[in-house]
Amino acid sequence: MSQITGKRVLVVEDTTIAATYLARELTTLGAEVVGLARSEEQALEAVEKYQPELILMDINLSEGGSGIQAARQLNQRFDIPLIFTTSYSDDATVSQAMETSPYGYIVKPFDTKTIKTACETALHRFALEQRVALSEKRFKMASEAAQFGVVELRECGQDFEFSGASSLQNRFGASTSLSKERFLALFPAKERQDVIDAIESGSSLRKTIKVTQDDSEPMWIDVVFSDVSVADNKVMVGAVIDVTERQRKMRRLKLSNVILDQLAEGVAVLDAEFIVRDANRALSRLFGSSADTLTGSTLGDFGLTREDLCDGHQELPAGHISRQKLSLVNAQGQDFSAFVTCAELEELHGDLRYVVTISDITELSQAEKRLETLAFTDPLTGAGNRNYLKLVLSESVYAGHLQALIFIDIDSFKLVNDTYGHDVGDEVLAACAELIKQEIRREDIFIRHGGDEFVVLVQSEQDVDALCNRILTTFTKPITIDAGELKMSASIGVAESRDADESTELLKRADIAMYEAKKRGKNQAVRYSQEQNDAIEYRLYVEQGLYNALTNKELHATFQPIVNSDRKIVALEALCRWHSQDIGNINPASFIPVAEETGLINALGLKMLREVCIAHRLLRESGHPHIKLHVNVSILQLNSAMMVQEFLNYLADFGVVPEDLVLEVTESVMHDFNTRKVLKELSQKGFGIAIDDFGAGYASVSELSEPFTTIVKLDKSLAPTNDENSKQNIIAESLVNLCHRLDKKVLFEGIESEAQADFATRAGSHYMQGYLFARPMSLMEVVSLLDSVEQQTN
Incomplete structure (x- = not known):
């Protein structure tokens, strides 16, 4: 059965989608999600209320405090394993998070396997640590064994009987036994219920009481309850501290061997010279050596030195307890991980001075290694992840030997996900990672930076250009999936270490170079240059400006008339224009590509659609319902089911029917x-x-055969020239004839002269568009123009 099955789990996450996803996945794994909290305050209240056995905590709570601060408070008040969940965070945040000693660290986006592994590892580690804590408790009992006396609760559960504790008997005013009622009366009234609860539950409790008899001076005695109860007619044995020196020695002889031998952890009693004077059977089993061999020796033969026990000192500082994880070796020469505790006895017994406990934590160490692997490894490809990349780039010893950083982006990977689904996409990514691994050297470090992006850290001196060419060549091999074979390619950016003052700057520069490779047509490698950096900075400037333009309503629509062969206006093309108060008019060729790359094209598309709907409504109300409206749509908008549905909803809201619109798409779409x-x-x-x-670009004539296309809009580069026999005119005329035979309408754009218009008309063009007829104008200007033409006709 899984470790997480039946465990009560609290999820602290301020994002509803992420919280719901985690709750659903945890429930599927068999856990009981007892609550969802969104803030630091809610997290603390939920822990108080539900007492969870595991907490998943988002580091960055956008509202209501910090996940790290909440973790600190929870650590002070509760003993519950906690796993941080987060997206990419800076070094300072991760460092602060690690100071709270989390039991795990899950990087978003989540998947079921990562959640299950992290939770089970945390719970297993917590269980092992509880065992270690229990061993410390037992060790404490062992260290005080010399001070314990024996007391038994009779089977009737009403009388205590003392064994070998005459001094206690005298102080309690009893002979060999004491009634339970009288025994409880020794304690203050407000503490009696605690004593009763401890006896009935068999839990541990320590109380200090004052005993007065006759006219003698009052005495103070510590009473320790440990597993004192009556169950199934069996008497459980507890202990009471005898304050007399003689009774201390007696209890040490009676209890120390019993308690020490019952412990699962190894225990040794040392003298002032750190010589073993006594050891339990568990220590003998742990070291594979007999108790006789251990007694009289030091623990140095097993890898445990005096300095280890004293935290680097020759003597253990007063009041100090040494706790540390060490690698020890048994008598057979086998290494094992151990948790070692050393403490000085509160009261010395002859030359006995220290008690050492040793716990085998091999399983815990293995769990920690697995957790570390999870924290720094991408589970899909086996490559290092972004955490590992940050680690090695910040390590000065490694960074000093770094020759170059190669940034690899798989081309058109989104289309694979959209076409075949994310499961196939993951299969393709894993295959791409294997192709790259085959070409890099063993000393190079391979990282999955995220999504379809990979990074290679080149440490060896080698021809980086040759390495990039090998990676590009290996992508010529087809990738086989269930649906068939896929041909993939990659765009590569390279930044050499001499190009940057710091190793962390390499990542940024290689990313810029990779972006330049994308611009140049993909499937190639490009080295970083300062000119690329300037272009990226301008792109970022435009991107931020677009965000502000959408917010400040700086984007607006203009409309350019489209005329038929009789030069009557039959349609309008909606064109997006951007006028900034700070910059002025901005060319669409500058911001439309940025909008497509950043996803802002969807918001821009909805803006233009709204303008088109309003324009149609106004044209209809102004008596021009026959005018069609052309609007440009991109591949990103068409591939979004939400955008297409929103598009249809807009039309319905404004009463626009599909027949009133023409959707213009580029041939690449x-x-x-x-x-x-x-x-x-x-x-x-x-x-x-x-x-x-x-x-205009890669023209596929076969696309003209698609029955759903109704109009072919010839690019302005094919606009007729004054030389009617030029190759450009011959090509344009041939395309018009081809479209006629395929029953397509033809629209010539870029018409700026009467000669061009006459040629287009003679060639058989159905529609024309260009500055000869009208420049783009506002909607009110269009209505005025239409009204003026109509009055002249009448």
């Missing part, structure tokens, strides 16, 4: 299987689909 599927569904609903900028 048509190459994606999922996107074509979505476009087919939208076409069936009544939307017009136009291929935008056809001929």
